[in-house]
Amino acid sequence: MALYDAIATIYDPWSASVVEDISFYVDEALACEGPVVELAVGSGRIAVPIAQAGRRVIGVDLSEGMLEVARAFADEYGAADLLDLRVGDLREPPVDERVELVICPFRSLLHMQDENDKLGALRAARELLVPGGRFVFDVFAPSDEDIAETQGLWLEREPGIFERADWDADTRTLRLSVRSGMSAASMELHWLSAIEWRRLIDKAGFDVSALYGWFDRKPYRGGEDMIWVCSRREMDEPPRTV
The missing domain is CATH 2.60.40 (Immunoglobulin-like)
Incomplete structure (x- = not known):
């Protein structure tokens, strides 16, 4: 039984007030062509609005209970045809497709216990991307x-x-x-500082295209929230970060 299976039916009511990230990720999806991969897709809180906007989403999650909720959500809002849900770990996602955009919203990478796990997840995301593709995720460090x-x-x-x-x-x-x-x-x-995230992102083979402090795209100024936009770097290229 996956961790979130026990709370799958209350997850959306629990996170009902969290809406500020939805339009951000929809905009990121509309800025690319082809399908989007969402790691830790959960109840489809982000994936279904992306599908409603016309982009196909491949969603990966360990919790079958959460994926059942996502399917029902997609059916209710007429987005089921554009939502492909798969059971799997974000460190080893069951995705053969290569895409322009991978996302991991709602601080899901913080479930990775240590830096090795986080690095593994970053590298797995990179392998899903075409050259120059983007990985977008958000995390926090509490005040x-x-x-x-x-x-x-x-x-x-x-x-x-x-x-x-x-x-x-x-x-x-x-x-x-x-x-x-x-x-x-x-x-x-398990949280990290921005400096530590930047080091892992570089080690995983990404350049940092942008680091925001909130979903309105204001620059990061050392606050609690970090929204990272990373571009896949080919291994023979020198690092380029903002």
């Missing part, structure tokens, strides 16, 4: 204020859905728990 305000508290994130954050700043690990009725799960997220 001291955010840690202090939420540490160890059960907060009602959405009506009837409760969330608890247990932070370990020494190991840079967040244990995030969610519960609603009989549905409950806990997961660990």
Whole structure:
């Protein structure tokens, strides 16, 4: 049973207020030709709007429960024909196609426990891209204020859905728990600084085309959120970063 299977039915209500990233990723998809690969596609929160906009999406996720939700979502909004959902790990995605764009929204790379896992995921994304193709993902690194305000508290994130954050700043690990009725799960997220992400991105064979601090494309100025736009670099090319 995959981690998110236990909360598949409450995932969308839990994340109902998170909408700021949808138009950003739809715009990224419309800027390329051909299908888009979404790693950790989950409930289709991003993939279905992309499909509605006319782009085919190949979505990969470990949770069959979440993929069932995504299929129902796509059926409801008339996007099923453009959504190809596959069970698999984002470090070894079951995708033979080579595409212009791979995305990994909603901080999903933070599920990778250490730098080796993160590097493996970055390299796997690179292998799905045609030369010059782009990998776009978002992550965060919490502020001291955010840690202090939420540490160890059960907060009602959405009506009837409760969330608890247990932070370990020494190991840079967040244990995030969610519960609603009989549905409950806990997961660990492992954050890095922007400098550390940039080093891994370079090591994986990408150039950084842009680093935003929010989905309105404002430049990153050292805040909590990082939206990375990376271009596949051919291995004989020198690194080029912004």
